[in-house]
Amino acid sequence: MTQAPATQAPITQVKPLRSAATGAIQGSIRVPGDKSISHRSLMLGAIAVGETVIHGLLEGEDVLHTAAAMRLLGAQAERDAAGVWRVRGVGLGALQEPAQVLDMGNSGTAARLLMGLVAGHPITCVFTGDASLNKRPMARVTKPLEEMGARFVGRSGGRLPLTVVGSGDLVPISYRLPVASAQVKSAILLAGLNTAGATTVIEAEPTRDHTELMLRHFGATVTTERLADGALAVTVTGQPELTGRTIHVPADPSSAAFPAVAALLRPGSELLLNDVGMNPRRTGLYDTLVEMGADIAFENRRDQAGEPVADLRVRHSALKGVVVPADRAPSMIDEYPVLAAAAACAEGTTVMLGLKELRVKESDRLAMVAEGLARCGVSVEVGADDSLTVHGTGGTGKGPKGGATVLTAMDHRIAMSFLVLGMATEEPVSVDDGAFIDTSFPGFVGLMNGLGAKIGEA
Numbered sequence: 532m533t534q535a536p537a538t539q540a541p542i543t544q545v546k547p548l549r550s551a552a553t554g555a556i557q558g559s560i561r562v563p564g565d566k567s568i569s570h571r572s573l574m575l576g577a578i579a580v581g582e583t584v585i586h587g588l589l590e591g592e593d594v595l596h597t598a599a600a601m602r603l604l605g606a607q608a609e610r611d612a613a614g615v616w617r618v619r620g621v622g623l624g625a626l627q628e629p630a631q632v633l634d635m636g637n638s639g640t641a642a643r644l645l646m647g648l649v650a651g652h653p654i655t656c657v658f659t660g661d662a663s664l665n666k667r668p669m670a671r672v673t674k675p676l677e678e679m680g681a682r683f684v685g686r687s688g689g690r691l692p693l694t695v696v697g698s699g700d701l702v703p704i705s706y707r708l709p710v711a712s713a714q715v716k717s718a719i720l721l722a723g724l725n726t727a728g729a730t731t732v733i734e735a736e737p738t739r740d741h742t743e744l745m746l747r748h749f750g751a752t753v754t755t756e757r758l759a760d761g762a763l764a765v766t767v768t769g770q771p772e773l774t775g776r777t778i779h780v781p782a783d784p785s786s787a788a789f790p791a792v793a794a795l796l797r798p799g800s801e802l803l804l805n806d807v808g809m810n811p812r813r814t815g816l817y818d819t820l821v822e823m824g825a826d827i828a829f830e831n832r833r834d835q836a837g838e839p840v841a842d843l844r845v846r847h848s849a850l851k852g853v854v855v856p857a858d859r860a861p862s863m864i865d866e867y868p869v870l871a872a873a874a875a876c877a878e879g880t881t882v883m884l885g886l887k888e889l890r891v892k893e894s895d896r897l898a899m900v901a902e903g904l905a906r907c908g909v910s911v912e913v914g915a916d917d918s919l920t921v922h923g924t925g926g927t928g929k930g931p932k933g934g935a936t937v938l939t940a941m942d943h944r945i946a947m948s949f950l951v952l953g954m955a956t957e958e959p960v961s962v963d964d965g966a967f968i969d970t971s972f973p974g975f976v977g978l979m980n981g982l983g984a985k986i987g988e989a
């Protein structure tokens with residue numbers, strides 16, 4: 532068993548990377564475990580009674596920050612072998628007040644979900660993050676949690692660093708989400724766990740439901756009800772008995788998106804992506820790619836510990852531009868940067884609607900994608916309605932020009948998306964910093980190069 536540190540070191544070393552045009556992408560791989568499910572398995576394991584064994588945990592920086600925080604809150608979380616972790620929980624309501632600041636690094640999910648979880652405990656915690664996370668809005672979670680009775684003191688605009696004064700005596704609420712956000716939904720449900728009575732979150736647009744599925748797996752009662760206006764009401768019954776479980780984390784569909792798009796773009800490619808999570812609330816990118824003409828076979832569909840998975844066989848395809856409707860955004864929210872790379876190489880125009888939430892991710896992804904594509908010679912427009920229009924070069928016999936350095940603003944998905952684009956451009960594409968790729972996809976460069984990519988130090 533590896534003795535893990537109580538705190539997780541920040542990413543400090545800048546790592547410029549460069550990606551050059553490649554031939555066929557070929558191989559059979561399993562990308563690292565799902566980030567959303569990994570965070571949740573550590574958090575719920577930490578408040579369950581007994582031991583939780585997690586197989587396939589994502590050992591990316593974001594999740595390691597969650598593991599370190601759970602240890603500071605009193606749980607044991609140790610690594611047995613690669614991807615295999617044992618968590619010994621303290622029991623619901625028994626998280627301890629941490630003696631140190633909880634540093635959530637680059638991770639919005641870790642910060643927001645944990646703020647909800649500790650809000651329902653009679654402890655005081657100080658949360659901070661890196662320069663990217665400390666810019667992101669937190670009022671979206673502090674507002675409903677304040678309605679339940681927790682108190683917060685943060686910087687103006689509700690930014691981190693921020694102090695949570697939790698309570699073992701919260702009142703249950705029924706809360707309609709003002710933004711489609713699984714992080715906000717999850718924060719409220721996690722606060723509702725140690726709250727007597729029924730806590731309800733109403734969502735007009737369905738967002739990822741890993742919290743609901745995993746809460747049920749640990750023994751909680753979570754119900755969903757379709758309301759007259761079509762919205763979904765998700766209710767957790769407070770103070771359940773949560774007991775340690777075994778969890779198998781599927782490969783992350785958001786990470787699989789990068790090699791999948793690379794294979795679609797490069798002639799002669801055939802790639803098998805094994806064990807990819809196919810929760811329908813996560814598969815919007817794959818639906819969009821198929822609409823664009825992608826040859827993706829979803830083989831061996833099966834259920835793995837409550838989550839659907841499949842093996843994806845991806846072959847090179849001539850993609851065509853499409854209109855991506857706004858209501859698809861929650862199911863592909865993290866995949867727009869890599870879709871934009873695919874769209875830049877597709878024939879015709881791709882219009883992506885309803886991208887407002889992209890502005891509050893690790894970077895303003897709408898601005899960063901548009902700026903990066905423009906630097907690579909791609910014609911692109913950002914609409915006043917937060918839409919993105921990309922004019923593809925497909926069918927011209929040439930890829931986008933490339934030959935530029937793209938800024939990444941501490942954003943892993945911007946870095947990976949432009950390295951994928953560089954595999955198909957006339958001249959190489961560089962990114963100013965690839966270090967943050969380790970937050971969600973450790974081993975990205977080695978794995979991509981093993982498939983045929985040419986990514987190296989810039």
Ligand SMILES: O=C(O)C1=C[C@@H](OP(=O)(O)O)[C@@H](O)[C@H](O)C1
Nearest residue numbers: 567640711712713714715864865
């Ligand atoms: O709940 C989660 O695990 C996540 C929800 C999404 O964020 P929002 O809820 O802010 O849309 C997503 O962008 C993030 O990568 C992971």
Ligand SMILES: C=C(OP(=O)(O)O)C(=O)O
Nearest residue numbers: 637638639640641865892
């Ligand atoms: C938005 C993301 O993560 P988070 O909100 O957890 O930082 C992401 O991984 O793309």
